[in-house]
Amino acid sequence: MDPTTIALILLIIGAVLLIAEALSPGVFLVIPGAVLVILGIAGWISPDFLTTIYAPIVGVIVAVPVTAATLVLYKRLGRPEPPSTTVTDSLVGRTGKVIAPTSPDDLKGKVRIGSDIWSARSDVPISEEEEVVVVHAEGVHVKVERVEEGTQ
Numbered sequence: 001m002d003p004t005t006i007a008l009i010l011l012i013i014g015a016v017l018l019i020a021e022a023l024s025p026g027v028f029l030v031i032p033g034a035v036l037v038i039l040g041i042a043g044w045i046s047p048d049f050l051t052t053i054y055a056p057i058v059g060v061i062v063a064v065p066v067t068a069a070t071l072v073l074y075k076r077l078g079r080p081e082p083p084s085t086t087v088t089d090s091l092v093g094r095t096g097k098v099i100a101p102t103s104p105d106d107l108k109g110k111v112r113i114g115s116d117i118w119s120a121r122s123d124v125p126i127s128e129e130e131e132v133v134v135v136h137a138e139g140v141h142v143k144v145e146r147v148e149e150g151t152q
Helices: 001-022 030-045 047-051 054-078
Strands: 095-100 111-113 116-122 131-138 140-145
Touching: 001 030, 001 047, 030 047, 030 054, 047 054, 095 116, 111 131, 111 140
Parallel strands: 116 140
Antiparallel strands: 095 111, 095 131, 111 116, 131 140
16 A cells, blocks of 8 residues: 555544544544654655654654643543532422422422522412422422412
């Protein structure tokens, strides 16, 4: 196979890996993608380069800093947030929106309070999208009333 064709294939595979990493970050495809793109460009400029001992050496020389930079970048981008803990008593008085209808007899109702979703019940049926206020909380369940009925 012609060395220029091999360089083009390396360049295309590297580009595909870089695009895949951009679409699904965190898979670390940027490392082999960058190495293949660099080797493909070098092979395109100097076709005989890919058949020398220098090609794998350049691959390693490129892989080391790209790996380090990727790890640093992902560490900054993916800083873990501390887990949120909510004491149920702190929910009383907070408002939210019903995302699954509530009723007096079951806990199938769901309410979004801030960014969390809670199982909910109410003394009267409350339909989706209505604003509610928490009047009681126990465990992972809350009792809610419509905002106009409850106190804010």
